[in-house]
Amino acid sequence: MLAIAGTVPDQKFPLITGEVSMEDDKICIQGKRIHVNRGTPALMAAAVKAGQVMGKSELFGYLVGDIGLGDGSRKLYEYLTKDLGQSGFSGITFHYLQPDVDWHNRVLFAIEEMVKQPVLIADAGFMYAAKMSGQAAAYDLFTPDAGELAFLADEIAPHPFYTRGFILQDEKRVPDLIKRAYAHKNASRFLLVKGEKDYLADKDGIKATIDSPACEAMEAIGGTGDTITGIVAALIESGMEISKAAIVAAKANRLAGYYACPTPATQVIEIIKHIPRALEEILRRETP
Amino acid sequence: MSFFDFLKPKKEKKSPKSDQDRGILVFEHTSEVIRAESVLKASGWKIRVMGPPPEIQNGCDLVIEFPLIEELNILRILRKAEISPKKTVPVSGPLLRPVDLFQIKDFGQHLMVRAANMKLTVEKKTLNIVNISGGGCPDVPYLAHEMVGKSLSEAPSPREIGHTLCGYALQLAYEEMRRQCSQ
Numbered sequence: 001m002l003a004i005a006g007t008v009p010d011q012k013f014p015l016i017t018g019e020v021s022m023e024d025d026k027i028c029i030q031g032k033r034i035h036v037n038r039g040t041p042a043l044m045a046a047a048v049k050a051g052q053v054m055g056k057s058e059l060f061g062y063l064v065g066d067i068g069l070g071d072g073s074r075k076l077y078e079y080l081t082k083d084l085g086q087s088g089f090s091g092i093t094f095h096y097l098q099p100d101v102d103w104h105n106r107v108l109f110a111i112e113e114m115v116k117q118p119v120l121i122a123d124a125g126f127m128y129a130a131k132m133s134g135q136a137a138a139y140d141l142f143t144p145d146a147g148e149l150a151f152l153a154d155e156i157a158p159h160p161f162y163t164r165g166f167i168l169q170d171e172k173r174v175p176d177l178i179k180r181a182y183a184h185k186n187a188s189r190f191l192l193v194k195g196e197k198d199y200l201a202d203k204d205g206i207k208a209t210i211d212s213p214a215c216e217a218m219e220a221i222g223g224t225g226d227t228i229t230g231i232v233a234a235l236i237e238s239g240m241e242i243s244k245a246a247i248v249a250a251k252a253n254r255l256a257g258y259y260a261c262p263t264p265a266t267q268v269i270e271i272i273k274h275i276p277r278a279l280e281e282i283l284r285r286e287t288p
Numbered sequence: 289m290s291f292f293d294f295l296k297p298k299k300e301k302k303s304p305k306s307d308q309d310r311g312i313l314v315f316e317h318t319s320e321v322i323r324a325e326s327v328l329k330a331s332g333w334k335i336r337v338m339g340p341p342p343e344i345q346n347g348c349d350l351v352i353e354f355p356l357i358e359e360l361n362i363l364r365i366l367r368k369a370e371i372s373p374k375k376t377v378p379v380s381g382p383l384l385r386p387v388d389l390f391q392i393k394d395f396g397q398h399l400m401v402r403a404a405n406m407k408l409t410v411e412k413k414t415l416n417i418v419n420i421s422g423g424g425c426p427d428v429p430y431l432a433h434e435m436v437g438k439s440l441s442e443a444p445s446p447r448e449i450g451h452t453l454c455g456y457a458l459q460l461a462y463e464e465m466r467r468q469c470s471q
Contacts, residue, residue, distance in 0.1 A: 009433050147406075221419055264395050
């Protein structure tokens with residue numbers, strides 16, 4: 001089963017774990033219904049929708065409230081260190097957690113205790129911690145945007161906020177930044193870089209570029225990166241190879257955006273609704 | 289693994305010490321360091337007073353090491369106590385500076401400003417914040433929840449309610465957006 005760990009922006013939200021489902025545009029876990037806007041709920045919603053298309057919709061969630069104080073994240077980190085070692089997840093996706101190198105390393109140790117190593121995906125704060133820890137290579141897939149890729153490429157930056165200006169420029173430099181991230185061992189086995197063009201890369205270079213359909217407004221919409229990560233996680237869980245899953249996810253996310261006819265004011269739930277139709281169409285096109 | 293391996297006590301794995309997520313607060317006077325230490329420790333922060341790294345040429349003989357990601361929150365606590373650090377720098381690169389490059393994208397009816405990993409978009413006609421995207425710290429969804437749907441003048445600033453470096457990056461995008469919209 002696929003597991004997803006992250007936070008919701010509500011300080012009073014307790015640490016809860018359990019199977020995740022969707023009802024009326026909200027994700028449901030342990031009887032709680034959570035509004036899907038951006039962040040981990042958007043990632044989970046996209047994974048549920050994609051999983052349904054693939055006939056494998058079971059999804060396990062670890063969620064806790066955190067508004068940036070880090071208290072909820074640390075509770076969840078601690079829980080994961082105790083829980084993951086005995087779990088049998090085939091894939092784990094880590095998301096909006098307060099970046100904390102020490103806790104990150106302890107979670108990675110817990111994963112090493114698992115009988116079978118799961119496919120590991122990291123995005124957002126957990127990806128920042130993975131890079132800072134120097135353990136990026138332990139992951140199968142990172143899903144950065146252009147600003148985050150610049151951070152991965154800057155070997156001394158501790159956070160995207162401190163990325164040096166000569167690195168943090170425009171999206172045209174993405175191929176160079178990918179090379180630089182791998183050269184400094186700050187990239188996972190595969191990178192799916194989200195942006196005006198999406199890039200799939202590994203240590204040997206760029207494997208694929210996805211640039212259509214192009215909806216310029218998507219860049220402004222909070223959560224559109226989270227939805228790609230959710231889709232790719234679900235596709236890998238269905239048995240698809242990581243590189244193919246990344247390409248299909250990037251195409252499906254773009255097509256879902258296209259179907260939503262977005263403006264920069266569109267909210268991500270409007271795009272999530274179109275994921276099943278978009279994914280089905282991409283899968284049809286990809287089938288020889 | 290031999291049979292006897294089961295009898296050996298299991299070694300507890302320890303995370304290698306890393307200072308990659310730590311920052312340094314630099315002050316003008318030692319008295320400010322002492323006051324800041326008291327205020328932050330009283331608020332429950334794990335900090336330590338130490339000598340400055342060689343790259344830091346100015347300030348007093350002591351600095352405070354703190355969790356860098358939570359810089360915005362820590363600076364707010366110090367500001368309330370009327371303590372102003374001379375500067376804050378990452379331990380991993382004391383010469384690093386916060387981002388000062390902005391990408392501006394004009395969508396016609398909307399304008400987007402990106403600072404580092406954070407993007408803020410407003411409708412030009414109303415100056416309403418319509419979207420916030422990017423970032424990876426847990427205050428980003430919280431900031432989006434509090435700011436989206438409000439006008440630039442009514443919305444709380446990330447500096448007021450954010451806590452992390454992503455919140456800080458959003459503050460820079462917010463300030464640049466205000467500057468762009470006042471022209």
